[in-house]
Amino acid sequence: MKLSLRRSRKKPSIYQTRQASNRKLKNAWQSLCCLFVISLPSINLANHDHFTSITVTPAYPTKEPILPLPAIPQLDPGKIALGKKLFFDVRLSASKKLSCASCHDLSSNGADYQVHSRGHDNTPLAVNTPSIFNAALNPWQFWDGRARSLEEQINQVIENPREMANSWPVIIRRLNDDPVYRRKFEKLYADGISARNIRNAITIFERTLLTPDSRFDRWLRGDKQALNAEEKKGYRLFKDYGCTACHQGVNVGGNLFQKVGIFADYFLYRDEIHLADYGRFNVTGRERDRYVFRVPSLRNVAVTAPYFHDGSVNTLDEALRLVARYQLGRTINRNDIQSIIIFLKTLTGKYKGQWLTQAHAP
Numbered sequence: 001m002k003l004s005l006r007r008s009r010k011k012p013s014i015y016q017t018r019q020a021s022n023r024k025l026k027n028a029w030q031s032l033c034c035l036f037v038i039s040l041p042s043i044n045l046a047n048h049d050h051f052t053s054i055t056v057t058p059a060y061p062t063k064e065p066i067l068p069l070p071a072i073p074q075l076d077p078g079k080i081a082l083g084k085k086l087f088f089d090v091r092l093s094a095s096k097k098l099s100c101a102s103c104h105d106l107s108s109n110g111a112d113y114q115v116h117s118r119g120h121d122n123t124p125l126a127v128n129t130p131s132i133f134n135a136a137l138n139p140w141q142f143w144d145g146r147a148r149s150l151e152e153q154i155n156q157v158i159e160n161p162r163e164m165a166n167s168w169p170v171i172i173r174r175l176n177d178d179p180v181y182r183r184k185f186e187k188l189y190a191d192g193i194s195a196r197n198i199r200n201a202i203t204i205f206e207r208t209l210l211t212p213d214s215r216f217d218r219w220l221r222g223d224k225q226a227l228n229a230e231e232k233k234g235y236r237l238f239k240d241y242g243c244t245a246c247h248q249g250v251n252v253g254g255n256l257f258q259k260v261g262i263f264a265d266y267f268l269y270r271d272e273i274h275l276a277d278y279g280r281f282n283v284t285g286r287e288r289d290r291y292v293f294r295v296p297s298l299r300n301v302a303v304t305a306p307y308f309h310d311g312s313v314n315t316l317d318e319a320l321r322l323v324a325r326y327q328l329g330r331t332i333n334r335n336d337i338q339s340i341i342i343f344l345k346t347l348t349g350k351y352k353g354q355w356l357t358q359a360h361a362p
């Protein structure tokens, strides 16, 4: 899995930089053009396996590039409870040591604060764990978007030898040995315990893992007192710097792909490049998708450090300096960084009425 390539540390000549910069500007414009298509304020999240789908459409006209989170969907309470039980069940992993919640901790930020979570055999995974909160609203799952639905995502994590290293027949046998599961599945699904029904219950639970009520969403919905002057200034700067070209829509990101390092080579000073750093190239095999990633959601970003696909960035301060340089091709002064961070903090939402927190800073 670990493909390591030595990279030259030589800096490109000014001529090369200029040429690259023209190309990058062209790419950036091309991406901006697709934004008009992608950022239509209605995202249909149909999935292959089953019938549940959520359409996110604001009930009122909005001029802002960011939409408030929808209400938590009213889904079958029995299936939500069953999905939650499965989400916390270590029998889903081969070793019986890991549940989904081991890496996606619901009591805090929906992830685990680690640079790389440890999977089967305690080995660190290739990329940083994203928060499970609001993930159901992303049209693609994973940093490289290789799963088009939550159902597909579950298949991959269950069977991945470095994550849960399990198989459906083993899981079905284990659950069938448990009379509580047998009874619950028989009550809710005509055909009882099956891989499809397990996936269905987990994804129904995941669709309820939204974090509404952030102060920014209250402001978007018309509560003008929800943000103070400093926070509104931060939001203005966020738009003025062009952050919303990539971080927009209902998840303030998550809905389009972008190269990491549009204006400068993010990987230039890295000693090693790993397979996971190739991003979407690993999915499509197209050269232009090398180093392309799904733009991460900025919901709850103040409590979900460490940052970036490689988990290499510890603070928002550093993250902003880096994105300004690599994604926008400009420097950003300290005051503006602080103002934007003040705005980003207003994107923290609530789960079951409690504010999300970062209990154990990395």
Ligand code: HEC
Residues within 6 Å of the ligand: 087, 092, 098, 099, 100, 101, 102, 103, 104, 117, 118, 119, 120, 125, 127, 128, 129, 130, 131, 132, 135, 138, 140, 141, 142, 143, 144, 150, 153, 154, 157, 158, 163, 164, 202
């Ligand atoms: C050992 C840690 C670990 C376990 C256990 C785990 N995950 Fe994850 N999860 C990750 C990592 C790491 C990623 C990102 C992988 C990638 O992008 O390539 C991820 C990504 C996801 C995503 C995509 C989120 C997004 O925004 O792209 C979802 C959804 C998810 N996991 C749900 C689950 C469910 C459901 C389970 C249990 C069946 C589970 N995970 C078990 C570590 C884990």
Ligand code: HEC
Residues within 6 Å of the ligand: 238, 241, 242, 243, 244, 245, 246, 247, 258, 259, 260, 262, 293, 294, 295, 296, 297, 298, 301, 304, 306, 307, 308, 309, 310, 316, 319, 320, 323, 324, 327, 328, 340
């Ligand atoms: C051209 C697209 C683009 C623009 C413009 C952009 N970003 Fe990003 N942003 C990304 C991508 C892609 C990543 C993921 C980088 C990685 O994983 O290596 C990212 C990562 C981040 C992260 C880390 C999130 C996390 O969970 O890891 C923050 C914070 C962030 N951006 C904020 C901003 C701010 C603030 C601005 C404006 C100053 C901005 N971005 C402009 C594409 C963009």
